[in-house]
Amino acid sequence: MRKKIDEYQIHEKHYEEIYKQVKNDPYAQALGIELTKFAAGFAEAMLEVKSHMVNAYGTVHGAVIYALADHAFSAACNAYGKTSVGLSTTIQFIEAAKPGDKIVACATEIRRNFRTGFYRIDILHKDNLIATMDAVSYRKDRYFVEIDRED
8 A cells, every 4th residue: 555645744855946946937937926935835926016017097907916826826736846737717806906016916725635726815915905816726646846755
């Protein structure tokens, strides 16, 4: 019988390698998104809204808010070193943000099993909730870090 893999141990043992992998997202970097907190099943990302990130009404474009939330979601669901991809997301936009605002996305794992993970991502400006996203990840069969049976 195979020993059950303790993914919290994988997260701790391979933290630096996993962090480097999830932090170095070229699209997020191009937008100026910074991963500010990272733990097992949790990630926080921040973005300062620039003038070119707004829509025709002068408020931050929904796609920018979504990209920030998606990056935090990606980091949180890949925190155990197991390749995970987005399966579905639903986002609700509640309040607008403007150029110069620093917006933060906090992704929290609600539950995960062998094949799927469920996450809640809150996007805030200061203490104001500006959007919220529910997300489901599909967890593939492979780890992107080298694990052995002692992990």
